[in-house]
Amino acid sequence: MQKRVRTAVFPVAGLGTRFLPATKAMPKEMLTVVDRPLIQYAVDEAREAGIEHFVFVTGRNKGVIEDHFDRQFELETTLETRGKTKALEELRQDLPSAGRTSFTRQQEPLGLGHAVWCARELVGDQPFALLLPDMIFKARPGVLKQMIEAYETVGGNVIAVEEVPHSEISSYGVIGRGAGDDSGFAITEMVEKPKPADAPSNLIISGRYILQPGIFDLLANQSRGAGGEIQITDAMQTLLQSQRFTGVKYQGRAFDCGSKIGFLTANVAFALDRDDIREGFVAELKKLNVNLSQ
Structure with a gap:
């Protein structure tokens, strides 16, 4: 029987330079898609998958993330006094239970691999999920829950993947596909940003991982x-030599909110999915009368 995945790590120390000046004083993870911060979408996905411990690897000027996952008694009292019980209940539902969140600091911007390594003492000798908050998904069930289902069958390490056109794969980490169906197949290799002619497939790593604790010793x-940083893919390539890696071609749609186009597209897609604002939003879009053929 596999050890349960109870802990999730969220690397939130990045500077968000692609969104300056918006991120000069506000963490990029607190940018909102409709009315929820990016980090909230990732935490919601983890909670749906059964995660019990939420570990945030932060950096300078990220205190607002910790505040977001804390109770604000003045705000709650004001909402209660004004009879805004629905808003109050929604705020309380978004919070992990007391004692379920931990925060540690990545003191230097040394890459994703280093950020994960900074969480080692909080994770301990247990498998853990890794969620990159820049990536949010429209998926039911959530992507991490789909991965947990595969993990409970095969154990080891699990990576969420998606297909992209061959012309785009030089921007991503790409995996080689072995035996198995889309819900769980063997990963035979991993290559970081290959030339299209050298890529083992057109399946890219999509910002969701389940990893065994042995990754910490490698990191x-x-x-x-690449970029003078400690890369998680390099450590996973080494771990692949001794441990199983399973790919899950998840069911759903990804939005890369680390890019402006992905972020704007996510706002449109999630707004259109909201019963409370869809009709009015569509009406406003029609007023723009945009000629998309230009």
């Missing part, structure tokens, strides 16, 4: 890779 001694 502790990992040489700096």
